[in-house]
Amino acid sequence: MSSRGAVLFDLDGTVVDTVELIRESHRHAVTNVLGRDLPDEVLVAGVGKPLPEQMAAFDPEQVPALLEAYQRWNWANTASLIREYDGIADLLGRLQEAGRPLGIVTSKREVTVDLAWAELPLRQYFETIVTADDTTEHKPHPAPVLLALERLGVGAEDATFVGDAPFDLRAAHAAGVRAVAVTWGFFGREELAAEQPAVVVDTPAQLAEVLL
Numbered sequence: 001m002s003s004r005g006a007v008l009f010d011l012d013g014t015v016v017d018t019v020e021l022i023r024e025s026h027r028h029a030v031t032n033v034l035g036r037d038l039p040d041e042v043l044v045a046g047v048g049k050p051l052p053e054q055m056a057a058f059d060p061e062q063v064p065a066l067l068e069a070y071q072r073w074n075w076a077n078t079a080s081l082i083r084e085y086d087g088i089a090d091l092l093g094r095l096q097e098a099g100r101p102l103g104i105v106t107s108k109r110e111v112t113v114d115l116a117w118a119e120l121p122l123r124q125y126f127e128t129i130v131t132a133d134d135t136t137e138h139k140p141h142p143a144p145v146l147l148a149l150e151r152l153g154v155g156a157e158d159a160t161f162v163g164d165a166p167f168d169l170r171a172a173h174a175a176g177v178r179a180v181a182v183t184w185g186f187f188g189r190e191e192l193a194a195e196q197p198a199v200v201v202d203t204p205a206q207l208a209e210v211l212l
């Protein structure tokens, strides 16, 4: 299963552990703006899509207020709630040493991505970062994956996309790259396996075996 070539990563729930941060940011917005108390799985059901789309799913009439409440809480709590997944920095270092082109493809805006790098020193591993600001179409559309490949100068046949969401796997398949699913983020093995990725892994050590 080992391979050569570029490796693209989703950010949230894949490279950085923002599961609690994002879930609680959603809860804050939905509780304060809509006065609703939603279960965890509903709060995070749209994670991986751009924020305005996620907010529209809660209430299409209240998107600006929901966004403002989300972002204010998220930015104020990033430093205390964002975490590094054990073994990810080691894996990224090994891939970089092996000369593998590495990139991020995220539906987050650049300003929020930079908040993550300010807390966790992982930016150095990536040659390119594709954010929601860079494309008009977003995952599960292939556009952001294709832009990352173009920036890295590699073809789809030489690339793998690693993500924790069904949207990541659909974007990978639509772009023609190998899809690898990780179970340590927002979604469970069953939902991920339903997208038929090349492989589903449970730990960064297993991911290293697949990628190196």
Ligand SMILES: [Mg+2]
Pocket: 010, 011, 012, 013, 014, 047, 048, 163, 164, 165, 185, 186
């Ligand atoms: Mg994710």
